[in-house]
Amino acid sequence: MAIKRESGRGATEIRPMMAKVGVIPNADGSAIFAFGDTVAIAAVYGPRQLHPQHMQDPSTGILRCNYDLLSFSVSDRKKPGPSRRSQEISKVTEWALSPVVDLEGFPNTVIDVQIYILQADAGTRTAGINAASLALAHAGIPMRNLICSISVGKLDKDLVVDVDKSEEDFKGGEGPTDFPIAKIANTDEYTLLQLDGKIQPEVVKKILKIADKACEEVYEVQKKALKEVVQ
């Protein structure tokens, strides 16, 4: 291990995770999920009638995600409102979640998923996906399985799990690499693969293997949070 992580974590050690379900009383389903200092909150509304009407699909319901950073979540105030980045992440989150939800029973309806980042310390989209997956389950939406998400990074040549902000901005060696992954729990089906940085093709296989292990840990946290809400 050439490089020591600033936080003192081991290479495959995830930041302490926190998950709680049912945090927003007015939503049909809600959850909060945190990786260390990255905190995401998600609310699910619906199924409900979709407006505008031309977007309605008579064969199935649709999933609509909205991801955004709250203005106080980052050190430089984020200007509120949608941006190029938040629209992109909303879209990839939607794609990451839609393979597991089964909305054919709710034609002409929409399920709205609102994801807000309360605190950002890298890995916000992965925390957002984890929170959204919990919130969808909490809302009683028919789902094939839960979605688990984690980011894997590369510090020079060493692979590390769940990068934080300082590692995401890592300078030196081959430069910073961030590889967010989402997968369907307990399967080999991936619903999100993104890459920011440089990586050798043969390393990708290694990354997926590391991510599989980490996702198992995420899954346990999610499962526990859902079971805790029923007392």
Next chain:
Amino acid sequence: MRNEINESHEATEDYGISDEPSKKRKVVVPGEIIVSGEDYLPGEGAHREGENVVASRFGLAEELGKLIKVISIFGAFIPRRGNVVIARVVDLTFHGWLLDIDGASSSFLPIEESPRFISKNDMDQYLGIGDVIAAKIWAVKAKGSDLTLKGKGLGKLEGGFIFRVIPSRVPRVIGREGSMINLIKDKTGCNITVGQNGWIWIKGESIDAEIKARKAIEFVTEKVHVEGLTEKMEAWFDKN
């Protein structure tokens, strides 16, 4: 009047969570294996994946002999035929009223479905925007559901107040053959109409009685996991 309202619940009480003990229940998350074995049959909220019966939603898994089903305990109201709902008038059209039932579809009450003849000119004297009614869903279509006011205990709700509980807990509030709701009605002397969409209307002799009825209903909806709730409810009334 009170007995009339009771009857409107009867069609719905068997569906979902009931008070019957003896059944095994456990909390499952989507994708979790409930049982393994070829001879089990997946029911509502469950599906088969090879050897296993797997939950397809979050809720309480129940084994009824060989049938496995998952009862959801959170989430929005999905309209079904025959449900009694509490709805609010949002608009008047030439042919009837548009209503908000706080569920997955919009709904419409045709003018012909009111219990007595109403002229198209004075529709708003019978039901105006913002009025709250108890209505029955008689058809669920892709574009929305149709309501009717023909039936016992249905009609405009005047006086009292409405509040919301989680729709999937409504069967618990009603109880087996209306046992729970009848108990609450007897103990508080209030008129109560429970909509399957989670909205509940209470009207009683005094505010105190109404608040007590509301608290009793909220007590029931908080106890998702408890069995033999009717007895617990009786004990709760003795204490309060």
